[in-house]
Amino acid sequence: MEREDTTAVLDGVGLVEPRSVTIAPPPDSFLLDCGESLSPVTVAYETYGRLNADRSNAVLVAHAFSGDAHAAGWHRGDRKPGWWHDMIGPGRAFDTDRFFIVCSNVLGGCRGTTGPSTVDPATGRPFGGSFPPVTIPDMVRVQACLLDHLGIDTLLSVAGGSMGGQQVLEWLVSYSGRTRSAIVCATAAKHSPQQIAFNEVGRQAILSDPNWNHGDYYGGERPAGGLSVARMVGHITYMSDTSMSEKFGRRVCPDGRSHPFGNGFEVEDYLHHKGSSFVERFDANSYLYITRAIDEYDAARGGSLAAAFEGLEARVLVMSFGSDWLYPSYQSQHVVRACKRAGVEVSYCEVPSTYGHDAFLLEVDEQTRLITHFLRTVEEEG
Amino acid sequence: MEREDTTAVLDGVGLVEPRSVTIAPPPDSFLLDCGESLSPVTVAYETYGRLNADRSNAVLVAHAFSGDAHAAGWHRGDRKPGWWHDMIGPGRAFDTDRFFIVCSNVLGGCRGTTGPSTVDPATGRPFGGSFPPVTIPDMVRVQACLLDHLGIDTLLSVAGGSMGGQQVLEWLVSYSGRTRSAIVCATAAKHSPQQIAFNEVGRQAILSDPNWNHGDYYGGERPAGGLSVARMVGHITYMSDTSMSEKFGRRVCPDGRSHPFGNGFEVEDYLHHKGSSFVERFDANSYLYITRAIDEYDAARGGSLAAAFEGLEARVLVMSFGSDWLYPSYQSQHVVRACKRAGVEVSYCEVPSTYGHDAFLLEVDEQTRLITHFLRTVEEEG
Numbered sequence: 001m002e003r004e005d006t007t008a009v010l011d012g013v014g015l016v017e018p019r020s021v022t023i024a025p026p027p028d029s030f031l032l033d034c035g036e037s038l039s040p041v042t043v044a045y046e047t048y049g050r051l052n053a054d055r056s057n058a059v060l061v062a063h064a065f066s067g068d069a070h071a072a073g074w075h076r077g078d079r080k081p082g083w084w085h086d087m088i089g090p091g092r093a094f095d096t097d098r099f100f101i102v103c104s105n106v107l108g109g110c111r112g113t114t115g116p117s118t119v120d121p122a123t124g125r126p127f128g129g130s131f132p133p134v135t136i137p138d139m140v141r142v143q144a145c146l147l148d149h150l151g152i153d154t155l156l157s158v159a160g161g162s163m164g165g166q167q168v169l170e171w172l173v174s175y176s177g178r179t180r181s182a183i184v185c186a187t188a189a190k191h192s193p194q195q196i197a198f199n200e201v202g203r204q205a206i207l208s209d210p211n212w213n214h215g216d217y218y219g220g221e222r223p224a225g226g227l228s229v230a231r232m233v234g235h236i237t238y239m240s241d242t243s244m245s246e247k248f249g250r251r252v253c254p255d256g257r258s259h260p261f262g263n264g265f266e267v268e269d270y271l272h273h274k275g276s277s278f279v280e281r282f283d284a285n286s287y288l289y290i291t292r293a294i295d296e297y298d299a300a301r302g303g304s305l306a307a308a309f310e311g312l313e314a315r316v317l318v319m320s321f322g323s324d325w326l327y328p329s330y331q332s333q334h335v336v337r338a339c340k341r342a343g344v345e346v347s348y349c350e351v352p353s354t355y356g357h358d359a360f361l362l363e364v365d366e367q368t369r370l371i372t373h374f375l376r377t378v379e380e381e382g
Numbered sequence: 383m384e385r386e387d388t389t390a391v392l393d394g395v396g397l398v399e400p401r402s403v404t405i406a407p408p409p410d411s412f413l414l415d416c417g418e419s420l421s422p423v424t425v426a427y428e429t430y431g432r433l434n435a436d437r438s439n440a441v442l443v444a445h446a447f448s449g450d451a452h453a454a455g456w457h458r459g460d461r462k463p464g465w466w467h468d469m470i471g472p473g474r475a476f477d478t479d480r481f482f483i484v485c486s487n488v489l490g491g492c493r494g495t496t497g498p499s500t501v502d503p504a505t506g507r508p509f510g511g512s513f514p515p516v517t518i519p520d521m522v523r524v525q526a527c528l529l530d531h532l533g534i535d536t537l538l539s540v541a542g543g544s545m546g547g548q549q550v551l552e553w554l555v556s557y558s559g560r561t562r563s564a565i566v567c568a569t570a571a572k573h574s575p576q577q578i579a580f581n582e583v584g585r586q587a588i589l590s591d592p593n594w595n596h597g598d599y600y601g602g603e604r605p606a607g608g609l610s611v612a613r614m615v616g617h618i619t620y621m622s623d624t625s626m627s628e629k630f631g632r633r634v635c636p637d638g639r640s641h642p643f644g645n646g647f648e649v650e651d652y653l654h655h656k657g658s659s660f661v662e663r664f665d666a667n668s669y670l671y672i673t674r675a676i677d678e679y680d681a682a683r684g685g686s687l688a689a690a691f692e693g694l695e696a697r698v699l700v701m702s703f704g705s706d707w708l709y710p711s712y713q714s715q716h717v718v719r720a721c722k723r724a725g726v727e728v729s730y731c732e733v734p735s736t737y738g739h740d741a742f743l744l745e746v747d748e749q750t751r752l753i754t755h756f757l758r759t760v761e762e763e764g
Binding site for chain 1: 678
């Protein structure tokens with residue numbers, strides 16, 4: 001018997017539809033921090049739950065570097081749900097019975113929002129390396145335009161981890177009046193040289209791939225080798241020494257020795273798989289543009305973060321994860337201290353975890369407890 | 383006035399001469415763990431100090447992955463001395479007034495010892511990718527042949543850090559009767575999946591460079607881009623979050639923004655420089671062969687390290703470094719515990735340092751104190 005309604009087996013928010021909106025259509029244009037303008041800008045987004053009558057229950061969720069607007073539920077035919085699926089849905093941390101959740105793909109991305117793979121209206125060809133440089137503040141201004149389009153003036157909260165956390169900090173700094181609270185996971189107000197260095201290795205892997213061709217590769221071979229190597233580096237930094245030991249040990253794949261110069265270890269096979277599957281879904285130029293924005297970002301603009309938070313009325317929840325060595329807890333504690341100095345109401349928890357940086361995607365139970373309690377407090381204050 | 387004797391300004395062991403010896407000349411051959419043989423095998427080495435009359439004061443120093451036989455002193459015209467220069471010389475940790483120090487380049491290397499860039503006598507062309515796989519035990523057996531050539535039956539000690547430390551462990555496991563002591567710095571009896579993963583990223587960067595050409599590139603363009611990226615990854619793992627922050631912060635180079643897609647941070651410039659200078663002195667195929675050997679190595683051969691150390695009469699000194707996250711202290715402590723279980727006389731120190739894995743090259747004072755005391759104890763027992 002053929003199943004007619006596939007949603008019956010899909011938990012959480014079930015089947016979801018990708019949406020998009022055009023902002024800054026000609027003759028308008030969207031002004032970037034670099035001084036250049038884009039027109040139009042397409043923004044891919046999804047929403048879950050319902051906006052209430054007084055438009056006071058909206059929560060913006062910001063994705064991490066390689067994420068997209070598909071935060072929860074399934075697209076028709078997909079085998080995997082959105083990237084924060086276990087955190088978003090009825091009764092979940094971001095409870096769709098109470099909140100209206102919005103998630104959009106970032107400017108410069110390759111998952112529906114305008115980026116280097118978009119066709120430049122001036123030439124009729126993809127921007128490639130001629131796409132203007134974008135910043136985290138640019139990305140956040142695009143999100144603000146999306147909220148304007150959705151008729152949302154003030155957010156109940158804005159939440160995100162890693163690069164998503166940087167966007168949350170930018171909301172606090174640049175749109176403090178538009179959100180009543182913020183949830184900042186596993187992030188840094190500015191990248192350390194070690195974080196910059198890992199991103200730079202990824203960029204150099206792409207730039208040294210002859211197929212990169214100064215960013216002009218959309219008609220031909222893509223820089224798959226370089227992008228794959230970049231992703232492998234990333235995956236090491238997303239896990240912890242402990243989680244890798246638990247997941248792989250020194251086990252060897254049955255057919256592992258077929259890889260030249262490897263020893264056939266499962267961890268090698270895992271990295272190859274992660275590298276080659278990333279190439280299927282991500283654009284190398286977006287890798288370059290977005291990592292540059294992440295590295296350049298400094299929420300305090302070279303000054304004191306406490307000064308940047310001065311006068312902030314939003315309530316803030318900060319979370320870090322014990323084994324996250326890419327975004328170590330001291331970086332989150334720096335944000336917490338700045339909040340306290342600025343008189344901002346802030347809660348902080350270092351969640352125990354062996355998952356490394358991936359913990360913000362995987363430690364569902366503890367994050368759910370913390371976020372549920374936090375959002376209830378924000379609602380009650382409203 | 384022209385200075386006639388340049389050695390006057392060169393401290394430590396002063397000017398030194400590279401040497402080499404041929405082992406297993408035809409019709410003899412050197413049998414490898416893989417079952418294949420090499421003939422002849424050239425070994426590049428250097429010595430410092432004098433072998434005493436009863437040949438009892440020899441210390442073998444084993445280099446790390448990208449090191450070579452030039453451990454101390456200067457070659458004529460060089461601007462920089464050998465890699466452990468501050469540790470080897472009159473009155474230093476490895477005191478050349480008392481000890482005869484030997485250091486040789488490893489099998490599979492590219493600094494004078496037979497490796498993939500050596501001409502294969504059977505074809506008249508460099509081995510390239512047809513060079514047989516080598517192991518840490520193979521490297522150590524070549525060192526044993528060198529000592530035979532030098533007329534040294536028993537070492538006073540064998541010392542090394544990182545991959546050099548693996549060779550020291552292999553001396554203990556396979557030639558326990560030939561050394562009276564061992565100094566094991568910043569190493570592991572077997573690589574963790576995280577350590578394997580970092581090496582695999584380096585290998586994939588090289589293998590995905592079209593110039594690699596299955597290892598057959600000696601007549602043409604070398605895979606410089608891939609090798610450079612591999613080295614950049616390495617350098618991040620050799621430093622610590624703290625040492626990178628202290629050395630670079632978020633400072634920007636005056637001409638930094640000329641690098642495409644970087645932000646011109648000093649740390650980016652440092653990585654570019656380290657990558658491109660490595661390409662000048664190291665062979666990509668040696669990178670592949672040696673890292674494979676490191677990853678594959680297991681001093682305990684899949685069993686218990688304590689069992690592998692059973693009956694060992696050598697005295698052992700183990701050192702790790704507080705901020706070394708590539709070879710964390712728990713791996714050294716694993717070696718120490720195995721020694722204790724096997725009844726081996728072992729001392730251990732975690733040296734406080736912010737230098738990360740590089741500490742075994744940089745923390746001269748504390749290592750000097752520990753090694754000086756240790757070697758004096760070994761001498762007095764003799």
